[in-house]
Amino acid sequence: MKIILTSIGTRGDMEPFLAIGEILKKKGHRIICLFPEQFRSLAEDSGFEFVSLGSKFIELLDSPQGRVAMGGGKFGLKKLKAYIKLIVMQPAANEEMIKKQEECIQACKPDRIIHHPKAIYPILWSMQNKGKTVLISPVPYMHYVEGHPHIIFNKNYGKFINKLTYKIVTYGLVKSITYSQKWIKNKKLKLTSKKIANVLYKNKVIYTISPSLFKRPEYWKENLQVLGFHERNKTKNWNPPPELEKFIKQNSKIVFITFGSMINQYPERNTESIIKILEQNKIPAIINTCQGGLIKPKNYINDLIYFVENIPYDWIFSKIYAVIHHGGSGTTHMALKNGCANLIIPHIVDQYVWNKIIYNKGAGPLGIDISKINTSNLEPKIIDLLENTLYKEKAEKLSKKMLKENFRNEIYNSIIL
Numbered sequence: 001m002k003i004i005l006t007s008i009g010t011r012g013d014m015e016p017f018l019a020i021g022e023i024l025k026k027k028g029h030r031i032i033c034l035f036p037e038q039f040r041s042l043a044e045d046s047g048f049e050f051v052s053l054g055s056k057f058i059e060l061l062d063s064p065q066g067r068v069a070m071g072g073g074k075f076g077l078k079k080l081k082a083y084i085k086l087i088v089m090q091p092a093a094n095e096e097m098i099k100k101q102e103e104c105i106q107a108c109k110p111d112r113i114i115h116h117p118k119a120i121y122p123i124l125w126s127m128q129n130k131g132k133t134v135l136i137s138p139v140p141y142m143h144y145v146e147g148h149p150h151i152i153f154n155k156n157y158g159k160f161i162n163k164l165t166y167k168i169v170t171y172g173l174v175k176s177i178t179y180s181q182k183w184i185k186n187k188k189l190k191l192t193s194k195k196i197a198n199v200l201y202k203n204k205v206i207y208t209i210s211p212s213l214f215k216r217p218e219y220w221k222e223n224l225q226v227l228g229f230h231e232r233n234k235t236k237n238w239n240p241p242p243e244l245e246k247f248i249k250q251n252s253k254i255v256f257i258t259f260g261s262m263i264n265q266y267p268e269r270n271t272e273s274i275i276k277i278l279e280q281n282k283i284p285a286i287i288n289t290c291q292g293g294l295i296k297p298k299n300y301i302n303d304l305i306y307f308v309e310n311i312p313y314d315w316i317f318s319k320i321y322a323v324i325h326h327g328g329s330g331t332t333h334m335a336l337k338n339g340c341a342n343l344i345i346p347h348i349v350d351q352y353v354w355n356k357i358i359y360n361k362g363a364g365p366l367g368i369d370i371s372k373i374n375t376s377n378l379e380p381k382i383i384d385l386l387e388n389t390l391y392k393e394k395a396e397k398l399s400k401k402m403l404k405e406n407f408r409n410e411i412y413n414s415i416i417l
Helices: 012-024 037-045 056-061 063-068 077-108 123-124 159-183 193-204 242-250 267-280 311-320 329-337 349-359 375-387 389-404 407-417
Strands: 003-007 030-035 049-052 112-115 133-137 205-206 222-228 255-258 285-288 305-308 322-325 341-344
Touching: 003 077, 003 255, 003 285, 012 037, 012 329, 012 407, 030 037, 030 077, 030 242, 037 267, 049 077, 056 222, 077 311, 112 123, 112 407, 123 133, 123 159, 123 193, 123 407, 159 193, 255 375, 267 305, 267 375, 305 389, 311 329, 322 329, 322 375, 329 341, 329 349, 329 389, 341 349, 341 375, 341 389, 375 407
Parallel strands: 003 030, 003 112, 030 049, 112 133, 133 205, 205 222, 255 285, 255 322, 285 305, 322 341
Antiparallel strands: none
16 A cells, blocks of 8 residues: 655654554555655655655744744743744745645555644545545544543643533634635535534544553544554664763663753753753763753763763663653653653643643653743752652553553554555
8 A cells, every 4th residue: 555644743743653654664555754844864764755845834833933832831922922923924834735735645646644633634635535544643632531621721621611622622623624725726625614524523543642641531432542652763773872872881870851852942041950950969861952952051071961962762761760851742652661750841732741641640740841940940850750769660660561562453454444
């Protein structure tokens, strides 16, 4: 079969698709990745064909307005202005991506499309190709779960309002898809809001989440499945530098600190706060600067802290004690799968949910919003993370459960059959 994987967002939104792509490719299927241009190397390193969705969406996230919007904190005037500017700027990015989705899909004529919730065109395509699309969600609470609002909302409002939040989000998505039809060439796909809503409720959805962290509700319909966390091999074209291996051998109880693809308004200040805490408490740490959410100070030298720009988590997490991170789905799963204690510094949307899940599972203290961290409030959290051995014990118990999970056949059959 010819299968298109299409995703929109940051790197964490690409990884689940690449992992599924590896499962499908091993069975002999042809895989085409339809991602933003910035993720070309990820797809090609995995041996997949690549078609670009352009670069406007990621450039939007990396803009000053994007940094404010993704930088955590309360919804104040500054954030409101940033969101308004993003709304004004976003149609051009959306138009580019939808047109490129349509062009690729019409040219490739795929047998299946596996898509991210932000990839809209596959939903329209599924109207004429029933049963051939699968929506992948690496985050929970996209569909109604008792006791929880939709993941976009970050507060339990009670049964009635919680249920209403899902309807509000679905309504917004339907209107967005309806509006986007003006950009596509295939006018035969002109659909009403009612038909689009019907498709959204009936299309197949796979949550790529460990059931140890998010159990599938029994009252869900059969088209909604929870089929485990999947990861690709990220060490194919990577070897650790000798200095890093030496640092790991010379230190124990190492903390790994990363904000992944997340950006924030004050990376220098936040890094300075973290370094001060590490130095004062003599905590050995590896800091991943990655996309610029954390920044190495100029001419900084300290034997206790080692900086990296990019590192495979599947290699490093097995060698450390704890992870302080942004709370992305992939990072959270991999940290727990390797038995690491967790402290989450949430930036946006689902990261606040993972923060609560980690805390409720006992695998780490409740983290602090990125916009609120400083040496005073973060230091006791980091000390607690390292001194409370129960966090590590809980993480290791979860690790044993997660390592036994194997849904590769289930996810393959759900996509192909």
